[in-house]
Amino acid sequence: MTGSAHATTWSRADSPAAPFEILATATTGPARRGRLRTTHGCVDTPAFMPVATAGTVKGLTPAQLRELGAQIVLANAYHLALRPGVALIRALGGLHRFMGWDGPILTDSGGYQIFSLAALRTVSDEGVAFRSHVDGAALFLTPEAVVQLQIDLGVDIAMVLDECVAGDASRAEAERAARRTLDWARRCARVETAPGQLLFGIVQGAMYPDLRARQAAELVDLGFPGYAVGGLSVGEERNITMTVAAETVAALPVERPRYLMGVGRPEDLIRFVGMGYDLFDCVLPTRNGRNGMFFTSSGPLNIRLARYATDTQAVDAECACYPCRTFARAYLRHLAVSNEMLGAQLASVHNLYFYQQLMREMRAAIEAGDFPAWAATRIARLSTGAQA
Amino acid sequence: MTGSAHATTWSRADSPAAPFEILATATTGPARRGRLRTTHGCVDTPAFMPVATAGTVKGLTPAQLRELGAQIVLANAYHLALRPGVALIRALGGLHRFMGWDGPILTDSGGYQIFSLAALRTVSDEGVAFRSHVDGAALFLTPEAVVQLQIDLGVDIAMVLDECVAGDASRAEAERAARRTLDWARRCARVETAPGQLLFGIVQGAMYPDLRARQAAELVDLGFPGYAVGGLSVGEERNITMTVAAETVAALPVERPRYLMGVGRPEDLIRFVGMGYDLFDCVLPTRNGRNGMFFTSSGPLNIRLARYATDTQAVDAECACYPCRTFARAYLRHLAVSNEMLGAQLASVHNLYFYQQLMREMRAAIEAGDFPAWAATRIARLSTGAQA
Numbered sequence: 151m152t153g154s155a156h157a158t159t160w161s162r163a164d165s166p167a168a169p170f171e172i173l174a175t176a177t178t179g180p181a182r183r184g185r186l187r188t189t190h191g192c193v194d195t196p197a198f199m200p201v202a203t204a205g206t207v208k209g210l211t212p213a214q215l216r217e218l219g220a221q222i223v224l225a226n227a228y229h230l231a232l233r234p235g236v237a238l239i240r241a242l243g244g245l246h247r248f249m250g251w252d253g254p255i256l257t258d259s260g261g262y263q264i265f266s267l268a269a270l271r272t273v274s275d276e277g278v279a280f281r282s283h284v285d286g287a288a289l290f291l292t293p294e295a296v297v298q299l300q301i302d303l304g305v306d307i308a309m310v311l312d313e314c315v316a317g318d319a320s321r322a323e324a325e326r327a328a329r330r331t332l333d334w335a336r337r338c339a340r341v342e343t344a345p346g347q348l349l350f351g352i353v354q355g356a357m358y359p360d361l362r363a364r365q366a367a368e369l370v371d372l373g374f375p376g377y378a379v380g381g382l383s384v385g386e387e388r389n390i391t392m393t394v395a396a397e398t399v400a401a402l403p404v405e406r407p408r409y410l411m412g413v414g415r416p417e418d419l420i421r422f423v424g425m426g427y428d429l430f431d432c433v434l435p436t437r438n439g440r441n442g443m444f445f446t447s448s449g450p451l452n453i454r455l456a457r458y459a460t461d462t463q464a465v466d467a468e469c470a471c472y473p474c475r476t477f478a479r480a481y482l483r484h485l486a487v488s489n490e491m492l493g494a495q496l497a498s499v500h501n502l503y504f505y506q507q508l509m510r511e512m513r514a515a516i517e518a519g520d521f522p523a524w525a526a527t528r529i530a531r532l533s534t535g536a537q538a
Numbered sequence: 539m540t541g542s543a544h545a546t547t548w549s550r551a552d553s554p555a556a557p558f559e560i561l562a563t564a565t566t567g568p569a570r571r572g573r574l575r576t577t578h579g580c581v582d583t584p585a586f587m588p589v590a591t592a593g594t595v596k597g598l599t600p601a602q603l604r605e606l607g608a609q610i611v612l613a614n615a616y617h618l619a620l621r622p623g624v625a626l627i628r629a630l631g632g633l634h635r636f637m638g639w640d641g642p643i644l645t646d647s648g649g650y651q652i653f654s655l656a657a658l659r660t661v662s663d664e665g666v667a668f669r670s671h672v673d674g675a676a677l678f679l680t681p682e683a684v685v686q687l688q689i690d691l692g693v694d695i696a697m698v699l700d701e702c703v704a705g706d707a708s709r710a711e712a713e714r715a716a717r718r719t720l721d722w723a724r725r726c727a728r729v730e731t732a733p734g735q736l737l738f739g740i741v742q743g744a745m746y747p748d749l750r751a752r753q754a755a756e757l758v759d760l761g762f763p764g765y766a767v768g769g770l771s772v773g774e775e776r777n778i779t780m781t782v783a784a785e786t787v788a789a790l791p792v793e794r795p796r797y798l799m800g801v802g803r804p805e806d807l808i809r810f811v812g813m814g815y816d817l818f819d820c821v822l823p824t825r826n827g828r829n830g831m832f833f834t835s836s837g838p839l840n841i842r843l844a845r846y847a848t849d850t851q852a853v854d855a856e857c858a859c860y861p862c863r864t865f866a867r868a869y870l871r872h873l874a875v876s877n878e879m880l881g882a883q884l885a886s887v888h889n890l891y892f893y894q895q896l897m898r899e900m901r902a903a904i905e906a907g908d909f910p911a912w913a914a915t916r917i918a919r920l921s922t923g924a925q926a
Binding site: 204205206207208209210211212213233234238241242243247248249250459460462472476477478480481483484485487488490491492494495496 | 592593594595596597598599600601621622626629630631636637638847848850860864865866868869871872873875876878879880882883884
């Protein structure tokens, strides 16, 4: 498979292979180590994408993202369309130049905002009418328009418009959203993307495995170069997330990159990689970081706790990030309780480094052929909570 | 003058020369290029000290401060005493280790807070009773205690406790505060600092030049290794600031470092260097940066203005800082209007770089012997306001 050739000659009508190469698989189980080629560089998978919703990973410069090993970031076409506007970003040379990030970018379409901004939108078969959460302006997004926005942004990976429903959606509601999502995917697939741009399909279906399996099969018939699983971690119980995630990935083609949207905690990522997922994004490292929560190899640590006031240790003795090499917990606690901006920044740097390091370790474990054993040990340690 | 020898053998009782060396003077006027030696390294003067009130320059890591050329930072003993507490910082190895900054640190004493937190304190000849602005706890600061706090923090340069009054203080009020400040300076000078630690005296006297001159003369009799001028930019008119600053510096010994506290805008710093001041600190680069104000070589620029929405230029074409090398004004405006943390960070990085670069240029102009001509040109450009 010659990914770079595909990247320039690929078009939807051919239903081609994605520029994705599987380099190693776990000896037991479906985990795999791969490489996704984009026009802005390669992504080693399994990969975690820091979230840059509005064109910035909150609290970090692009240089810092590079330094901690991020290879791809996720932005949000819906948010950027509202502010500052996609036409503006396009006129300024595209999203990469705008945000100063020359690596790959994936954009979510706005489908998740159908769920998270439910009070501000009306969904019909034609598309979604949003009232802007910024200034109340009206925005009507059709599936075709959403792909066009992402073409105009110049992103490497675009997502189809999907309808995300809550974790407790009824069967009828889930059926209706799934059917609409499939119809929208078909319409998105007819839009010709720019050379090298990949468009990923999204499997919905709420918590109904048979619906998800059917949805996956029909999506695969459309021949996308990559598949995402959306609509998880939207309020359902954790064991249901795990079951649905595992059953859905099994319905997706082995040779395509598989992206589980919007999850999760470190131990969850290990489990999802064990199921065969390749790509992830989540706001936890930065959002929780801003609230003083540090991820560590033995579980989360709330730096605001009084017990850390005199603690001279690094947040995580095993971590090689700049904050862990430089500051004691006592200082990081001082920053957090004083609401100093640097506290949020350092926690975000640490957490994103921690996630990237975890992905590096997962890739190495898959290559070494001992992923399941490694995963069991690592998950056990992450759950000790010795420092929480 | 052998500064490093002084740095290890210096003690107040000998009334010794400060470890300060004048390397070059302007051919016309009192501007000078010097070097101040501390146990944590040298400071090239004229120097600007980024403000790290609570042990952090807001929005920047120590590594970023180094990168933009800062050689010394200013922290505040009063603030650190309230939170997290000086005993704690001492137990953790001192302020340098606590905040991850291995260069020189100067601490202000809390005298300015007598002015800025007037509602929370009661001043007597004995000292100042503060009610903590953090948690309401009582804190009584005597002159001796304030020096001891700074000894315990392990700073390179400590400041005496002074009483700062408002710009419109009456003659009687100014007299009283000046007399008290002098008495406190005498008491501070009797405290033995740690080897290598320098204690600077502070001239007060409100806007009464003769009072300031008398105050300076009496302070100089106490033989401090450096002198600060406090109580300016506290509400008085700008031309008064200039007059008082010029007349006061003339009353201070040429061979000692002279520190003008809490100022100012770029064009002001050039004027104050032209008067013979060596050290400065000011919150403007970071505080105004957080509000979207960028300093540029042709004057301040408010990045929130609509005119920058589509502007592809760097904030300052002449600036070599990371934000100016990486981002267009349109992106920085987007961050500011979206209240993204990165906007505040990048503005702070740029502004502090701009200040450090200005100091570098001033030092070069003094060395080249053409400071007055350079200053006139530079001030004229800074006032064009072409981008404001």
